[in-house]
Amino acid sequence: MVTAIKQMEQEFLDYVKKMGAYKEALGLIYWDLRTGAPKKGMEQRSEVIGLLSSEVFKMSTSEEMAAYIANLTSVEHDLELSEITKKTVAECKKEYDRNKKIPAEEYKEFVILQSKSEAVWEEAKDASDFSMFQPYLEKIVEMTKKFITYWGYTENKYNTLLDMYEPGITVNILDQVFCELQEKIVPLVQRIKESEKKPNTQFLYHHFPKEKQRELSLEILKNLGYDFDSGRLDETVHPFATGLNPGDVRVTTKYDENDFRTAIFGTVHEAGHALYEQNISSALIGTPLCTGTSMGIHESQSLFYENFIGRNLSFWKGNFDLLKEYAPAQFQDVTIEQFYRAINESKPSLIRIEADELTYALHIMIRYEIEKGIFNDEIEVKDLPKVWNEKYEQYLGITPHNDANGVLQDVHWSDGSFGYFPSYALGYIYAAQLKHAMLSDIPHYEQLLEVGNLLPIKEWLTKNIHQYGKMKLPLELIKDITGEGLNASYLIDYLYDKYERIYEMKK
Amino acid sequence: MVTAIKQMEQEFLDYVKKMGAYKEALGLIYWDLRTGAPKKGMEQRSEVIGLLSSEVFKMSTSEEMAAYIANLTSVEHDLELSEITKKTVAECKKEYDRNKKIPAEEYKEFVILQSKSEAVWEEAKDASDFSMFQPYLEKIVEMTKKFITYWGYTENKYNTLLDMYEPGITVNILDQVFCELQEKIVPLVQRIKESEKKPNTQFLYHHFPKEKQRELSLEILKNLGYDFDSGRLDETVHPFATGLNPGDVRVTTKYDENDFRTAIFGTVHEAGHALYEQNISSALIGTPLCTGTSMGIHESQSLFYENFIGRNLSFWKGNFDLLKEYAPAQFQDVTIEQFYRAINESKPSLIRIEADELTYALHIMIRYEIEKGIFNDEIEVKDLPKVWNEKYEQYLGITPHNDANGVLQDVHWSDGSFGYFPSYALGYIYAAQLKHAMLSDIPHYEQLLEVGNLLPIKEWLTKNIHQYGKMKLPLELIKDITGEGLNASYLIDYLYDKYERIYEMKK
Incomplete structure (x- = not known):
């Protein structure tokens, strides 16, 4: 008996490895x-x-896959299989169920609709005309709703969509933390709006040659612990990181010669994603577990690097001279304090991807509420521009002047990626929880940043998060590290501390 | 009946397209x-x-492939199938036979041996010690001989190997043309050696910044008709061109800051390969016919561009000012005549890949004779260093001072690529035949080069060669264009004309 199941385990792992090989080839093609x-x-x-x-x-x-799943999940073999095999089977089962439950014809129709819809969205955005996109979005929503009936759901239909990006996260959980965030952030944003201590940001927009930005980006990546023997830096219109395997995790960035922040903070953000993928245990290579466990945890890593390191005063105390080497004229009359305040300027804006650290979560909550409303039949697609604009007024105190700056700004809905947006806000919340936990183990965190020794931070994240890949679920990781569940209070405390100081407010 | 066979034709083409997709992914991975x-x-x-x-x-x-071949080659369907399908089946059959005739176990052993042997070759070359490599080469030769018995042969065992790279070319043909070439080239090389009119080449070795060489390479590629919407230029240690599909044919080059010729002539050479692949008929996409028909014809295209364009006086009359733009100081005191003579300097050398246009073929003949000797049991592997050095003395009048500069210089034998070398010399011969034929259609060839209008040349090559991909065999192409078979006299005439002029010899 042992031999037979062990042999099947090996065959299954070979089968999965082959799928992984195709995915790796696809990853390279996309890059x-x-x-x-x-x-x-x-x-x-x-x-x-x-x-x-x-x-x-x-x-x-395939039927082969169905047989592997049936045999390798049977209770009698539980003790004979490795932990990696069991989690791999679970991952495959999840995908199998998701794909098998949709009739092949409908799936095909959906794939065609996705690509048409994305093209139409682009045109509609260019024309700033939601009505062009509306019929496609309605169809996408209609089919997704049907898929939810195939997949089934627990408590709330939207939970099924959330689960695809952030397993374990539900509407109940999000309603609570988002409510708490909203209650605390909206007034802070308002106080900042009224503050008279606005940072001077003029010097940010000086001309900074692209080649110099590239050299600086390379230098910073190295300092963060990004391994260039396991990666490379290229230029793209939309920056991204892609892990083909842990030994080949590539990052890209974008250079704006009139705003160096695009490249620098973009690079640091992608470095966070990349460090996650570079440091997954090699034992997981060739399995579907060899990647970040969820969109939210992935985002927690990129945001940890971008905000807790890249927008941190101590980090710039250690790196301001380096920056000046690459652009001496631009920063010669700027103090480190002025610089720090300028790169952390906060103000309500219409475009999510340009939002600052403080207001970003509000953009996400708007989308969360809309998606939840759509899939619970409380919001209709045709009303989206109106609903969108009302919510922007409510959360951020500003109203989009057209659809391009409003409801049409994001690509996500055009291919049916509902349930994805919350991951971004979860990334902020997780990151603040992790930072708090890290301080117990690394109390001299600020000093490390100031002297540029980021190794202990990377090692802590590798030990607690990176190495596991998909072996642990998001909330399992957070629980193991912090001893608690999702908790927005660490993010709130961090934002209050930071922004009350920057805008010189009384506490 | 028609329906059934037409349906099978479509299924076969889909099957072949899938294989092509995997090969394209592999091509990208190698790039x-x-x-x-x-x-x-x-x-x-x-x-x-x-x-x-x-x-x-x-x-x-696969058995599926066997069934396709059996059904689609049966005489009764000959008129129902397209020409493309029939040639595709023939190509698949050739590969099927080649692969199927070797027992799976032996094939696997050979693949492992190849990669080991290549690694050992590299070490042996570094140590300049043939004895390290000898046992591996002996095993490679032994297995290849066994494979020839599986594959069968006509007249000469070496013919089977030649046929893999240059279908239709045999020992009989090569013996004749190589003998003719040797008889004519060796005395010319000797006369050049004795000539007192040696070109001054000092100015070639001035410092030419890499970035400038890159810009010049891009400019020249554009002038040659290389389509950048269907390709890109990158830098590698060993320059190459790779056709992933006709809309994606990439070239690479190498920059030597102390010898600009490496990049310029390397780029022009690879452009010749690339223009071939960029201009294959789109009707062949997704079939194994969508590539150059043979190594020799491919090389004829790269050598046509490198030598008949890139090392041509008229071409440089049209491009000398351009060159001077990129390196004004280096060429300010150089006349176009001096430049032309310098870039065409000829002298016997030990290393094939550094050889000039005149002596190159001699390097190939040495390898040809050795390979032919090995597979006809006239030369033993253990005697190779001795045989090699004797032949270099005989053909080129120089003797390698060690194995690294001699018998170990090429990678080809380490992975068993016997039969490949002759393609290089065939490329020269074909190219001269094509040039001769082209002059009938384009009598103002030299003027076109001088004014930089290379389009008619590219179009002629596309019409006569490129578009066909693998639809015609090498000698079929040559026959259709020139009305004759392989003929070395055009190359000989060209070399005499060119070098007697450069070295100012009496005819």
């Missing part, structure tokens, strides 16, 4: 498409993507 | 490995390569 693949080769490359993807899909829903 | 893939990701990337390659291998030797 290449964004970093300079010749445009006339695209049509044929799309065929390659289609064939490889459908091979992965077929393997994930 | 990426050489252009900056992080080294720590290599181990896992090798797994991906292994899995994708073995999938292609499996598909090429």
